Amino acid sequence: MKIKSAILGASGTVGQNFIAMLSAHPWFELAGLFASKDRNFSGIPWLSPFEEPSNYSQLRVEKFNIESIINSEIRVVFSALPAGIASEVELELQKHGVAVFTNASAHRMDLNVPIIIPEINADHISCIPAGTAPLIANSNCTTSGLVMTLAPLKDIGIKSVKVSTYQSISGAGYPGVASLDITNNILPNIEGEEIKIERETKKIMGMAGSGGIIPHEMDVFANTFRVGVTHGHMESVFVEFDEEISTQDVLSRFVEWRGTTISRDLPSTPDSPLIVHQNPMRPQPKLDVMAGRGMSVGIGSIKVKRNVVSYKLLVNNVVRGAAGGSVQNAELAYKAGLLK
Ligand SMILES: NC(=O)c1ccc[n+]([C@@H]2O[C@H](COP(=O)([O-])OP(=O)(O)OC[C@H]3O[C@@H](n4cnc5c(N)ncnc54)[C@H](OP(=O)(O)O)[C@@H]3O)[C@@H](O)[C@H]2O)c1
Numbered sequence: 001m002k003i004k005s006a007i008l009g010a011s012g013t014v015g016q017n018f019i020a021m022l023s024a025h026p027w028f029e030l031a032g033l034f035a036s037k038d039r040n041f042s043g044i045p046w047l048s049p050f051e052e053p054s055n056y057s058q059l060r061v062e063k064f065n066i067e068s069i070i071n072s073e074i075r076v077v078f079s080a081l082p083a084g085i086a087s088e089v090e091l092e093l094q095k096h097g098v099a100v101f102t103n104a105s106a107h108r109m110d111l112n113v114p115i116i117i118p119e120i121n122a123d124h125i126s127c128i129p130a131g132t133a134p135l136i137a138n139s140n141c142t143t144s145g146l147v148m149t150l151a152p153l154k155d156i157g158i159k160s161v162k163v164s165t166y167q168s169i170s171g172a173g174y175p176g177v178a179s180l181d182i183t184n185n186i187l188p189n190i191e192g193e194e195i196k197i198e199r200e201t202k203k204i205m206g207m208a209g210s211g212g213i214i215p216h217e218m219d220v221f222a223n224t225f226r227v228g229v230t231h232g233h234m235e236s237v238f239v240e241f242d243e244e245i246s247t248q249d250v251l252s253r254f255v256e257w258r259g260t261t262i263s264r265d266l267p268s269t270p271d272s273p274l275i276v277h278q279n280p281m282r283p284q285p286k287l288d289v290m291a292g293r294g295m296s297v298g299i300g301s302i303k304v305k306r307n308v309v310s311y312k313l314l315v316n317n318v319v320r321g322a323a324g325g326s327v328q329n330a331e332l333a334y335k336a337g338l339l340k
Contacts, residue, residue: 003339004073005330006032008089009080011039011061013047013174014103017294017323018078019059020050025327026267027334031074034064047174048318049231049290064089070096076339078326079104090135099339100135101326105192108137108200111212115139115204117325118266118332119259119273120151124208125336134338138325139204140196141171142224142233145315147204148273148297149237152257153250153309154205157242160219163197165190166227166234168285171317177226187226197222232285233317238310247304251276254299266331268324270295276302283314294319295328 005022009015010033022030042057053059062068066089069077077093079086079102086104094100107113114124115137128134138144142165150158167190169177181187202215227234254276263269270292276299277283283291283298291298294316302311315321333339 002027002029003075003334004029004031005076005078006030006034006069006074007078007080008034008064009082011035011041011044012080013170013176013318014080014322016046016048017050017318018080018327019053020048021268021319021323021327022078023053028076028330032069032072033059033061035061036064038063047170049294049316066092069093069098075099076101076330078323078330080323094133094135097133099133099330099333101138101330101333102135103138103322103326105140105196107135108139109203113137114213115200116329116332117144117147117204118263118269118328120147121204121208122260122262122332124213125332125338126208127212128338134333136329136333138322138329139200140193141315141317141321142167142193142235143197143200143204144321144325145233145235145297145313146197146237147201148315148320149254149299149311149313150201150205150239151259152253152274153239153241156245158205158216158218158239159242160221160240161201162221162238164223164225164236165193165197166225166229167193168229168232168317169226170231171233172226182226182228185228190224190226193224194222197224229285231316231318232289233315233321234285235313235315236310237313238308241307244307245304245309247302250302250304250309254302262332262335263328266328266335268295268328268331272296274299276300283312285314288314289316293324295324296320
């Protein structure tokens with residue numbers, strides 16, 4: 001029998017991608033769609049890069065009320081709530097035995113909350129205290145693309161990472177950035193994003209220990225920009241290693257990387273978590289944002305000089321960086337026997 005599940009923030013940018021990914025999921029059944037008020041979806045524009053479901057306009061979203069979840073058969077929630085609301089609600093649901101898979105930043109740095117990307121750090125699930133319902137976070141959308149490319153390089157010995165990001169407007173939610181701010185313009189900062197990239201990268205790339213996650217020691221420097229693209233964040237990355245590396249080594253690591261064994265059988269894991277492009281005009285949002293149903297990260301323009309590699313990447317912020325990441329985390333928890 002499928003596990004009864006609900007989406008919190010179902011009318012928003014991430015929530016709609018949850019609807020697309022969960023409406024025919026083999027393990028989870030959608031049993032509730034919640035937002036700030038009751039209404040029909042016919043008045044809400046379809047915001048996702050997935051095809052609009054045929055029954056979309058007949059769906060209804062209910063005003064969120066925590067009691068109606070706690071007193072129902074819903075055992076799993078997918079949270080696309082703003083961080084301020086998520087902060088209290090997610091802990092309360094967890095306390096009542098409901099498993100929470102969240103996109104909100106509220107609990108990402110908590111001791112008992114791992115930020116998981118199953119291909120990279122499925123073992124971080126061990127920091128969830130035994131006997132409690134899991135509360136598992138996604139990273140910030142930009143970080144998810146970055147760490148997917150750092151993971152295959154990790155055992156060379158990463159000293160520092162410098163990243164500049166070109167982030168799409170869907171990353172700011174709906175209605176998001178004011179049109180007069182972003183049209184014919186590039187915004188040179190995204191509030192709070194740079195620090196999130198720096199600390200979440202170190203946590204995901206860190207080691208699970210008895211007292212929680214020991215963050216990786218690498219230095220991370222991030223500069224962020226908002227650009228007028230609908231979906232897909234591009235990133236320009238420089239990784240510095242302790243020792244010299246070769247182009248061939250870096251290339252074969254990217255091409256051959258498939259991630260952890262447990263991640264490979266999860267329904268949302270793409271065949272190729274990384275797609276390496278030889279054409280210097282790829283990857284780009286227009287052509288590549290839905291690679292691997294939005295779960296593959298594209299890499300291009302790889303250049304090596306002594307102990308530094310530089311490359312460009314594209315991550316689908318609303319799928320790999322948000323809804324898809326949470327669905328994949330729920331699949332991991334299911335496979336690990338954490339969902340009762
Ligand atoms: N967009 C991305 O690429 C992305 C990536 C990673 C993480 N995130 C994170 O994911 C979360 C959702 O982001 P988003 O981009 O989907 O935002 P969004 O488009 O603004 O959607 C927010 C959702 O939360 C609902 N909501 C707001 N206040 C609520 C309340 N008091 N009670 C119940 N529901 C409420 C909204 O419902 P109404 O429509 O009724 O207002 C809407 O469904 C945020 O924490 C964000 O930081 C976003």
